[in-house]
Amino acid sequence: MSNAAPLSNVCIGPDATVRHALETIDRGASAIALVTDETGKLLGALTDGDIRRALLKGAGLDDRVHEYANTSPHVVSPAATRASVLDLMRSLRISEVPVVDDSGRLVGLHTLTDMVGRKPLSNIAVIMAGGRGTRLGELTKDTPKPLMTVADRTIIEWIILGLVESGVTNIYVSVAYLAEKIMDHLGDGSSLGCTIKYLHEDPARPLNTAGALGLLNHDVPGISEPVIVTNADLMVRYSAADMLAFHESKGSSVTVAARPYTHQVPFGVLDIGEGRAISAVVEKPSIEVEISTGIYAVSPDALALVPYMEPFSMPDLVQACIDQSKTVAAWPIESDWIDVGTPKDLATAKGQ
Known part of the structure; x- marks a missing residue:
């Protein structure tokens, strides 16, 4: 406050x-x-x-x-x-x-x-907004998913305002599908208190969830600070400044924003031992894990692992860092989080 x-x-x-x-x-x-x-x-x-x-x-x-x-x-x-x-x-x-x-x-x-009067951060943020949003069906036939509206603003505007609130005002948006609509809507970012530039993917050859970082590393040489990377279809509140501080404290090459996820198995689960003997039956157990929220902090040494103009995913990047014995850490997000991937998710984000 x-x-x-x-x-x-x-x-x-x-x-x-x-x-x-x-x-x-x-x-x-x-x-x-x-x-x-x-x-x-x-x-x-x-x-x-x-x-x-x-x-x-x-x-x-x-x-x-x-x-x-x-x-x-x-x-x-x-x-x-x-x-x-x-x-x-x-x-x-x-x-x-x-x-x-x-x-x-x-x-x-x-x-x-x-x-x-927030403390400004010089870090770059990249918003991955090039996907087709096929799971939303007809809703994204003429409107890219980041321009779906929640509470009188588009999803991508909420993401940008959250970054600006944290002091991140140097923002790149990766575009491909219906790119012109996103660019026309956001412009240069001045109306949202930031500067927006665009990374252009070929709609016919999408670069997956991390490929645009190869474009960034090529187009913006000399990046010396961690980059915030986020999907463009998320409704979540978090502090980019806090995530970057955690990232630095862990000496990470990549930090993944994580949150708990509970899945209830809708069946009885059998504990089967040697000889197919059942030793127990657990009725509809809950499995608790931590999942990636689609938000990351990526240091320059990890950026260098992303190929230029080649499809590459964030799991690929995380695994490449692990294979090279680089530090990959999980930063906990405790706030509500919605991945707006389906009509049901969109309705939830709208409070319907």
Whole structure:
């Protein structure tokens, strides 16, 4: 959560005066004063513009500020994502958004300065968006899977905004199937707070899930930092900065973002021993494993293993690193994760 300053520095009581509100705004890091009661419940908000308009209408500096406060300010919950808060700020042309809990108690303040003031990372990110999305059937006949819409944004936009939130703004998108539609939709990335360039695969000869890294290594010589690689059909929240820090701490050539997956076998499983003798029957057991989420950190030494203009998969790359005794690590993702591969998955992502 973005707090430009302690909340006490921007809060005033309902009996405060206009003068007190001006002093609060003047000494604070935000151009807003928040009116709260003794329990911390948000009663209203005043910006410097609100106070200026009140003074022009005849308000006195010693008037009670609550008379001029906006008693229904736009607020968000603690669970609001950075992308949704930025969308709200841009659509309403506001620079501060209070954060309140279910009881209406003020628990934070998002400011535009803090939202865009993240620590920038110089790492490149590559989004693999060249696949045909055949499992989605007719849905991807005329629309590439990354442009499927979830919560009023395309899937690939959510991925890009997540990267930008982590400070990664140098992004390459690998395109092949219906490439023009993806490029027309994303453009140069300026509307999403980043720079987007494109890696072009031949739709007639797809390069699999890692082949575009060979294009990157060829087109962008001298890469010296790990690259974030992600599939373009994922709905997941994660910190690229945290993943890169883990990657560095392990000295990895490749780090795979992993999460637990449980599969329940729908049958009774037999424990069969010597002579085909059954020693036990386990009815519908659950098998727990960790799976790849389609998100990776790849160091330059691993990039060099990807051939140029040849099909190559991420499992191929992982295995090549293992064969050369390079370190391959698994970074745990604990948040919800959806691989939007089927109509059912897409409906789940949409909350249907």
